[in-house]
Amino acid sequence: MIRISFKTLSVGALLPALAVILVLSAPSPHADAQILYVGNGSSNQTTSFTSGTTTYTSAVIANTSTDSNNTLNVLNPGTRLTINPGNVQVGFAGSGNSMVISNGGFVSGSNGVISFGNTASNNSALVTGTGSTWSNSNQVRIGVSGSGTLTVANGGSVIASGATGI
Amino acid sequence: MGVLNIGSYGGNDSAGSIVAPQIGFNGGTGYLNFNQTDTFTLTNPITGVNTIFFQQLGSGTTILTGANSSANRTLISNGTLQIGDGGANGSIGNGAITNNSVLAINSSTNISFANNQAITGTGVLVQMGTGTTTLVANNTTYSGGTLISNGTLRVGAGPTGPQFDTNGSLGTGNVTNNATLLFSRRFASDTVSNNISGTGALGMFGSGLLTLAGSNSYSGLTTIDSVYTLQIGTGSTNGTLGTGSVSNAGTLSFNRSDLYTASNAISGTGKLSQIGTGTTILLGSNSYSGLTTVTNGVLQIGNGGTTGSIAGDVVNNATLIFNRSDASTYSGTINGTGAVTKQGGGTLTLAGANSYSGGTTISDGVLALGSANAVGASGTIRFGGGTLQYSASNTTDYSSRFSTAASQAYSIDTNGQNVTWASPLASSGGTLTKSGTGALTLAGANSYSGVTTISGGTLALSGAGSIGTGGLNLGSGGVFDLTARTSGTYSLPSTGDLIGSGKLTGNRRTLAVLGAFQPGNSPGTVTVDAGFMLDLSRATSTTFDITDPRFTAGTYDLVNGNGSMIFGGILNLTFSGGSYDNDTDVLQLFANTGGFSGDFTSVFSTGLAEGQFATFNATTGAISVVPAPSTYAVALAGLACGGWQMMRRRRLRQAPTLAGTCDQHFPEPAVR
Numbered sequence: 001m002i003r004i005s006f007k008t009l010s011v012g013a014l015l016p017a018l019a020v021i022l023v024l025s026a027p028s029p030h031a032d033a034q035i036l037y038v039g040n041g042s043s044n045q046t047t048s049f050t051s052g053t054t055t056y057t058s059a060v061i062a063n064t065s066t067d068s069n070n071t072l073n074v075l076n077p078g079t080r081l082t083i084n085p086g087n088v089q090v091g092f093a094g095s096g097n098s099m100v101i102s103n104g105g106f107v108s109g110s111n112g113v114i115s116f117g118n119t120a121s122n123n124s125a126l127v128t129g130t131g132s133t134w135s136n137s138n139q140v141r142i143g144v145s146g147s148g149t150l151t152v153a154n155g156g157s158v159i160a161s162g163a164t165g166i
Numbered sequence: 167m168g169v170l171n172i173g174s175y176g177g178n179d180s181a182g183s184i185v186a187p188q189i190g191f192n193g194g195t196g197y198l199n200f201n202q203t204d205t206f207t208l209t210n211p212i213t214g215v216n217t218i219f220f221q222q223l224g225s226g227t228t229i230l231t232g233a234n235s236s237a238n239r240t241l242i243s244n245g246t247l248q249i250g251d252g253g254a255n256g257s258i259g260n261g262a263i264t265n266n267s268v269l270a271i272n273s274s275t276n277i278s279f280a281n282n283q284a285i286t287g288t289g290v291l292v293q294m295g296t297g298t299t300t301l302v303a304n305n306t307t308y309s310g311g312t313l314i315s316n317g318t319l320r321v322g323a324g325p326t327g328p329q330f331d332t333n334g335s336l337g338t339g340n341v342t343n344n345a346t347l348l349f350s351r352r353f354a355s356d357t358v359s360n361n362i363s364g365t366g367a368l369g370m371f372g373s374g375l376l377t378l379a380g381s382n383s384y385s386g387l388t389t390i391d392s393v394y395t396l397q398i399g400t401g402s403t404n405g406t407l408g409t410g411s412v413s414n415a416g417t418l419s420f421n422r423s424d425l426y427t428a429s430n431a432i433s434g435t436g437k438l439s440q441i442g443t444g445t446t447i448l449l450g451s452n453s454y455s456g457l458t459t460v461t462n463g464v465l466q467i468g469n470g471g472t473t474g475s476i477a478g479d480v481v482n483n484a485t486l487i488f489n490r491s492d493a494s495t496y497s498g499t500i501n502g503t504g505a506v507t508k509q510g511g512g513t514l515t516l517a518g519a520n521s522y523s524g525g526t527t528i529s530d531g532v533l534a535l536g537s538a539n540a541v542g543a544s545g546t547i548r549f550g551g552g553t554l555q556y557s558a559s560n561t562t563d564y565s566s567r568f569s570t571a572a573s574q575a576y577s578i579d580t581n582g583q584n585v586t587w588a589s590p591l592a593s594s595g596g597t598l599t600k601s602g603t604g605a606l607t608l609a610g611a612n613s614y615s616g617v618t619t620i621s622g623g624t625l626a627l628s629g630a631g632s633i634g635t636g637g638l639n640l641g642s643g644g645v646f647d648l649t650a651r652t653s654g655t656y657s658l659p660s661t662g663d664l665i666g667s668g669k670l671t672g673n674r675r676t677l678a679v680l681g682a683f684q685p686g687n688s689p690g691t692v693t694v695d696a697g698f699m700l701d702l703s704r705a706t707s708t709t710f711d712i713t714d715p716r717f718t719a720g721t722y723d724l725v726n727g728n729g730s731m732i733f734g735g736i737l738n739l740t741f742s743g744g745s746y747d748n749d750t751d752v753l754q755l756f757a758n759t760g761g762f763s764g765d766f767t768s769v770f771s772t773g774l775a776e777g778q779f780a781t782f783n784a785t786t787g788a789i790s791v792v793p794a795p796s797t798y799a800v801a802l803a804g805l806a807c808g809g810w811q812m813m814r815r816r817r818l819r820q821a822p823t824l825a826g827t828c829d830q831h832f833p834e835p836a837v838r
Binding site: 114115126127128132139140141142143144146147148149150151152153154155156157158159160161162163164165166 | 167168169170171172173174175177179180181182183184185186187188189190193194196201202210
């Protein structure tokens with residue numbers, strides 16, 4: 001088993017060029033894990049969680065306005081990405097970024113936000129496949145400033161438990 | 167702009183799920199796309215005030231069960247967008263809807279599509295819940311048709327809407343209505359051109375004019391509210407009512423230019439009006455009690471069968487036709503300037519206090535006068551094959567109103583009453599038939615040129631009265647009474663004959679026949695009453711039928727009674743039924759006891775055996791069958807009597823006073 005433990009996992013900042021980080025498994029919980037960045041001053045980055053449980057305080061895809069085409073994948077049954085107590089930001093500032101939860105993958109957090117900033121656009125989240133879940137204890141916001149898309153398909157589920165829902 | 171996709175956009179995915187207390191659209195433009203290929207139920211309330219697009223893009227079905235208060239616009243380009251799951255849930259917000267596929271409403275409560283929620287597009291609207299769906303938007307134009315399988319689809323906001331409200335429509339497609347379709351307006355007028363079929367009901371609630379212009383076959387009840395008018399047709403050849411019963415508290419109006427048959431049973435307190443130029447036939451058993459108005463065209467009750475009726479009063483300013491084959495009574499009142507026509511073989515009794523002035527045509531059957539004003543106060547009465555029947559409540563002399571147009575078939579049933587006609591009847595080719603017990607007295611000098619027939623009762627002449635010029639048929643048992651006629655002798659013109667079986671009566675009265683006299687109906691009897699004289703002296707011919715050699719009573723034509731006869735002209739004797747024996751005074755054809763005078767100028771016989779001929783005895787009124795002389799005797803007789811007699815070989819005087827003369831024994835070759 002390969003264990004990767006970061007205080008801050010920032011894909012792209014470490015590898016400004018094309019980078020793919022495959023997180024095969026992770027201990028649960030990681031008390032020292034803080035913020036998961038997928039694209040933080042970089043583009044075309046992909047981070048995939050395929051098994052186990054990984055915990056961060058926040059997850060940010062495309063942290064800057066130039067970050068594009070970055071992807072966070074969470075897939076397979078038993079793969080859990082836990083964001084606590086922060087939010088899952090899909091396309092915080094950049095464009096064309098995405099989060100894909102598939103094949104039973106599970107992501108939880110406080111709020112889910114797609115395209116938050118003024119510079120964010122065309123960011124998306126896809127929750128597809130039976131058991132695939134994006135669970136938010138508060139709300140999901142789509143296209144807060146720029147355009148964003150949330151797709152729920154093939155038995156995937158999006159949960160927004162707060163009063164405002166989605 | 168935010169987009170929430172259920173199922174992948176443009177893909178062939180099934181749906182996922184949304185677990186959230188609501189879905190809110192609170193900034194910018196939002197899209198809620200239903201792309202799934204399966205059935206997806208969205209239970210979440212949908213809120214927001216921004217531009218929101220609901221889009222049913224996938225081939226599946228989306229069921230909205232949450233409360234949707236957003237100002238969304240809706241596009242249905244594929245599959246089905248369904249509001250509600252059959253319970254008291256679901257809504258579609260308040261934006262316009264472009265429906266190019268299927269929009270279904272399945273709620274047990276009321277769903278309303280408001281003014282800004284016009285449904286357009288090529289799709290179908292389905293009402294499948296037990297509740298009521300109301301279409302209020304004025305420009306609802308969806309063209310894919312409407313299916314109402316449950317509950318009520320209501321068009322219009324109803325009596326609570328604005329005055330002269332014209333909003334709400336059905337779109338343009340056909341309607342399959344298996345539940346209830348309700349039009350609910352307020353002082354509005356609109357035309358529904360959809361073809362409405364199915365087993366459902368059609369209702370109107372509120373006020374206004376609803377015109378059905380489609381070809382409708384729905385079979386449920388049609389209900390018309392008290393201040394609503396349901397009009398069938400637009401004045402052309404379109405628009406039908408469906409096939410079910412009609413509960414009419416308002417007005418049911420027919421406005422077509424062609425023949426239209428309404429078989430519906432119409433009940434209620436409402437009115438009915440015929441305003442089109444065509445003919446509307448009512449075949450239902452109608453009990454509606456409101457006024458029937460005929461302002462144009464023809465309103466026809468029945469079509470020659472045993473169905474079709476009206477109950478209330480009629481204002482008839484065009485044409486009202488009754489046409490049934492059985493007996494029926496109309497007790498309402500017919501007013502107006504229009505005409506009434508009686509068709510059909512049955513008896514129609516008009517029992518109301520009618521004042522219509524457009525005339526009456528009796529084309530078939532019997533029109534019975536069931537009230538003093540049954541045929542109105544004025545207007546021409548025309549006869550085209552039917553009979554006017556009097557009653558104890560009406561013995562009015564209508565002769566001044568009878569048509570003088572050609573070929574009038576005046577037909578009267580006195581029905582036990584005594585009726586006098588003062589005005590002469592003048593109709594070229596016209597006929598008069600008098601039937602029923604009772605007497606019809608003609609006081610006018612009638613000039614109709616057809617035959618007069620007494621089928622029953624008495625036909626009398628008074629003063630200078632006369633029958634027409636076409637002769638008199640005593641029918642079978644008719645009485646011709648000259649008692650009240652001023653002149654002692656009344657002559658039947660040479661243009662007509664005296665035929666039939668009946669009685670001639672009138673003390674000190676004479677009937678002169680200038681045409682032919684043919685008693686009996688092969689065979690039959692003419693009775694000449696005491697004091698009456700039948701004058702045949704100027705008759706062209708008299709014909710008797712003898713049908714049985716045994717001369718059994720009733721097998722030969724006969725004149726009897728206590729009156730008298732004047733013989734004249736030619737006597738034709740027609741024998742049949744077998745061989746007749748030679749005998750003298752074998753049969754008395756004139757058995758009247760009042761006396762004879764004159765004689766027939768010739769006797770012709772047919773039907774006797776070769777070598778037989780008949781003679782007549784003007785003293786006894788009897789005929790004889792005698793053998794013809796031998797050929798030798800014929801030759802001698804011919805030589806003895808001279809050639810002038812040969813010129814009369816077909817005319818043989820039979821007076822016994824000439825017995826032994828050449829005339830008596832001339833070997834008359836039977837004229838057969």
